Amino acid sequence: MSKPVTFAICGCGARGLEAYAPYQLTHPEEMKVVAGADVRPERLELLQKRFGVPAGMCFPSDEALLAQPKLADVMIVSTQDRQHVSAALKALDKGYHILLEKPISPDLGQCRALQEKARETGRAVVVCHVLRYTKFYAVLEDLLRRGEIGKIETIDAIEHVAYWHQAHSFVRGNWRNSSETSPMILQKSCHDMDILRWLAGAPCLKVQSFGSLDYFKAENAPQGAAPRCLDGCACKDACPYDAEKIYVTDPRTGIRGRGKGWPCAVLASEPDEDKIYAALRTGPYGRCVFHCDNNVVDHQTVNLEFEGNIHATFTMTAFTQDCRRTIKVTGTLGEIEGDMAKNALTLRRFGRPEETFDLNEEGGQFSGHGGGDFGLMASFCRLIARGGGAGLTGVDASVESHVMALAAEASRLDGGRTIALAGF
Ligand SMILES: NC(=O)c1ccc[n+]([C@@H]2O[C@H](COP(=O)([O-])OP(=O)(O)OC[C@H]3O[C@@H](n4cnc5c(N)ncnc54)[C@H](O)[C@@H]3O)[C@@H](O)[C@H]2O)c1
Known part of the structure; x- marks a missing residue:
């Protein structure tokens, strides 16, 4: 590739910053992140620290990023499910190619509108079916x-x-x-x-x-289950869903064994044991699985x-x-x-x-989703370097x-x- 494909990341959460942006660190000749947007300032700090994006190219929302002129070849849309299509439609109008997180949208009408816009603008819209x-x-x-x-x-x-x-x-x-x-x-x-x-x-x-x-659901809560796992739950020892086991002590998933990556990184940016306990005391991930709004x-x-x-x-x-x-x-x-x-x-x-x-x-050599995350990035960078197209997905x-x-x-x-x- 003669020069790297440039990316703006709209939604610098787990997918944007942990799954796709790291491709730049191992393949700087193929990918360069030049801008990003997130409503959480700590995610924009990470974008600057890890990927060298200047502060002036970090924006506090998708709307603020999309109010700028086109800043990169590609926009990664990795906000939450119901935010994807409105951002992608605007980005296509600005001339970006799109790497879009799945699902496109739970609304089939929105999915069709995006298909139409992709056809009309002739830009690549690749969905992350890793x-x-x-x-x-x-x-x-x-x-x-x-x-x-x-x-x-x-x-x-x-x-x-x-x-x-x-x-x-x-x-x-x-x-x-x-x-x-x-x-x-x-x-x-x-x-x-x-x-x-x-x-x-x-x-x-x-x-x-x-x-x-x-x-x-609540009717299956064992006798003595507390609304939060750390609040003296009588069922804690026997419960495999106990939040302290999942996020702290289980070697496969907890901060002590698996470390800072997913899923602990979802509870706090650059997590450590203190941050995880703080999140479990007050945040959604410390709730009893039988007492959630699921x-x-x-x-x-x-x-x-x-x-x-x-x-x-x-x-x-x-x-x-x-x-x-x-x-x-x-x-x-x-x-x-x-x-x-x-x-x-x-x-x-x-x-x-x-x-x-x-x-x-x-x-x-590839990690994440059985190699799919980086496999997608490799294929997508080649596609855009060649000028676009439908790609595999x-x-x-x-x-x-x-x-x-x-x-x-x-x-x-x-x-x-x-x-x-x-x-x-
Ligand atoms: N391809 C896959 O295999 C795969 C796997 C997991 C998740 N996903 C999808 O990826 C998407 C993101 O998931 P995630 O795990 O990264 O979630 P996340 O919550 O970690 O990331 C979303 C980010 O968007 C930010 N955000 C919210 N509103 C915003 C706005 N108005 N402007 C800019 N940023 C805003 C949030 O602060 C957050 O950092 C979801 O749609 C999810 O379904 C795909």
Whole structure:
């Protein structure tokens, strides 16, 4: 690349500053962050400190950033779910290419408006469906397109959210309430809808869905549960959802073991143990999981029919030990099974010896979402350096996943009615 692609970051939170901007630190010849906006001054301080953005190029809101003339080649829109489209429409009018966090919007009308504007301005609008950029799904898709298992017949995918991740994001945290953000099948699983559509290689025709918020509600609170975990809760020792375990003592998630990164970084910028305890005493992440203002589901299943008689099932469940995805695809000549946590795929062509792909050996240099965060950045920087285009996860492809997710939610709310996507 002759010179780096320049970026303005609208929303310098966990995604903007921890997932995408760090690409600049390892690939300065490809990416340079030159401006940013956030309503939290401490995030703008981090933008200056970590990425060298001058104070004069840091703005206190998306509106203030968008009131400036065009400052960069690209705007990353990484604010919250319902803020994306209005900022992206204005940025397209100013001539920016857009890297847009998912979901585009919980409102299908807004998704369509963005598609229109992308077409009208001819700018790139790439949605952050990071899974497509992982070695795991890229190799799987390649095996399927090469016909290694013949014609695809079924796909079964499971999203293991993990009990602590559910508690963090979908009970106590940012995406707990669909009226403020999005329904969980869109918010968390539009990635999975996108992957199913991509792997099927055919449009989705019908969906049907069941699911509910079954566990994380007041009626399930054990006797003696306090409204906050640190306020003398009698059930603390036995409760796996205890906030002190999740954010302080658990070696996989807490500040003592996992350290300053996600999820602790969501409670405080550059967190330490004192900051985490302060957040648990007064903030949302110290609340009892049975006494929050959450309404999103804790488990949901979706049945899907794709063109060409391909049928798929999808399960999203909070109630797993680890955060991972598993998948099984069957075809007329074989089957493939995969576990994203192991980064391994097993191909069984009928009547022939089994073949295992250990993807850890081949692509270990990228981190975040199984390598997807940096994989996306690498692909996006190349796309923009070449002048733009749809890329692997352009807005038109992404809207298909949103239609699938929103139709699934409509089905769930209507007792599992089968919904044809053509008329949705
Ligand atoms: N692609 C993925 O896999 C993935 C993963 C997690 C989250 N997300 C999505 O990314 C988006 C951001 O999530 P996050 O975890 O970074 O959340 P976050 O809350 O950490 O970041 C959002 C940031 O926007 C800022 N903000 C709020 N209002 C603003 C305004 N008017 N102007 C400028 N900044 C403003 C907030 O202060 C915050 O720093 C969400 O839509 C989420 O669904 C995507």
